[in-house]
Amino acid sequence: MHLHDVWFLLIAVLWTGYFFLEGFDFGIGVLTRLLARDRTERRVLINTIGPVWDANEVWLLTAGGATFAAFPDWYATLFSGFYLPLLVILVCLILRGVAFEYRHKRSEERWQRNWEQAIFWCSLIPAFLWGVAFANMVRGVPIGPDKNYAGDLLDLLNPYALLGGALTLVLFTFHGAVFAALKTVGDIRVRARRQAAVLGLATVVLAVPFLGWTQADSGNARFLGACAAAVLALLGALLMNARGREGWAFALSGVTVAALVAGLFLALFPDVMPSSLDPRWSLTAQDAASSPYTLKIMTWVAALMTPLVLAYQAWTYWVFRKRIGTQHIPVGH
Template sequence: MDLPTFWFLAIAFLFVGYFVLEGFDFGVGVLMRTFGRDQAERRLLLNTIGPVWDGNEVWLITAAGSMFAAFPHWYASVFSGFYLPMLLILLALIVRGVAFEFRGKRDDAAWRARWDWAILCGSLLPALLWGLIFANVVRGVPLAADHEYAGGLADLLNPFALLGAATFAAVFVLHGAVFVALKTTGEVRDRANRLAARFGPVAVALLLGFLAWMLVGVRRDPAAIGVGSAAAVAAVAALGANRVRREGWAFAGTAAAIGLTVVALFAALHPALLPSTGDPAGTLTVANAAASAYSLKIMTVVAGVFLPLVLLYQGWTYWVFRKRLSLTR
């Protein structure tokens, strides 16, 4: 395997980790205001993700940094073509992080309510926009021969991308509901389980529709079809596990469905990085967008030293905070 292909796979792995882990805390953030009936329940939901949400965002920072260093042309085209969605994601994540810290600074119901709405919006907006971005990346966007984005905002709001936005948001909410059921006890656990049972079929239907459209109508790739089919099976299995109150298996199912969907996206994309729907010469590929061999070698050495340490630390964090939480009023 050459180094550009290795780093394409490494970036895919980083985005899998990001969406699997950040996906459930996006889901919990959306449920903060809508599922939590009072301040005690909302505090409980916040406590389920409190120790891990900021660590989950490290995956995004590492993925973006890897794109910049390994495929600078890809990074430049994506971040310029999707400038507005990326900016909105950044602002939403900032507001969300501030809200997590500030909502408990004052013992005032109106103060907390405003920050709860900020958490909801700061969780829902990135979920929608990541779906919009990744659907457009795999579908392709208008690129000139010099790889510059040649379209406008309207080009990004196509039906396939809008379905991707709805799918990502719905599956993350399902992932979050299953996580709440996994991490809590008593009435909150029961209600989260029922919510996942009611909302799950909607989320899975959207996921199946998105995968079918991507793998049949956008990119027909045998490997991607196999992985996408596995994602569909995992999503359906998660609903079955949730129905029999096996939250651990249900969470594993939603995590597998999200991870395999991201793998299917990258498999359908390869060897392209950003297909051009305009001038075919504008298509960015693993070969024509890669950094120098020397840069990739340095990156590989650094990743080999530090990535295992990061994985061990994050695994230790999840192990320490693995116990269920109870509601206290």
């Protein structure tokens, strides 16, 4: 296996890890309006991700940085062609982080309500736009002979991409509902399980046409296998959720997210940015890669640092593993 193939695989793993972790993060943000009934319950939901949300976003920085270093042409074409949606995602992530930190600084209802609105919308919009972006990347976008994006914003808002955005939004919210059931106690835990059941069925309704469309358009045997894993994991998560086995339900919902993202990368390879104008103008992993020396240095750094990062993040989740409920929120907070 060539180094550019190894780094395509590593970048796929980084994006998969990001969506696995940030997926339930976004889902919790959306559920602050769909599940929580009052400010106290919204505080409970926010506290479930309070210690980990910023660490989850490190995966995005790593994935973006690795793409820039390992595949500079891929990075340049992707971020220039998808400039506006990626800018919206970036602004949302900034506002979302500020909202988490500033919501509790003052006790006025209006102050907290405005920041809670920011958390909701800045979770919902990225969850949708990431699906739009990755669906377009797999489907193919207008790329000219100079390897530059030759389309406009309307080219990105096609039915297939919008279906992909709806799928990721509902899937991440389902993932978040299962996580909420795992991390809470009392009435909110029961309602989170009920919400997860509804969201899981909605995910099935959206996943079947999206995966079928992808398979018909650009799929292969590898993608079909990932689809089967995603569907089976989703059905298993629904079953475990119905039985009250929140740990298994969360693990299987995470497998669903991971299998879906992995499937998209498997459908994409060996291209990194297919051209919808002419297949000869598509960017491939080999053509878009950095020099072998650069990839070799990156491989050594990744081999040394990745286990440390994984160990630290696993330790963080272990420390903050206990459930919380409304009884843990002090009166007046």
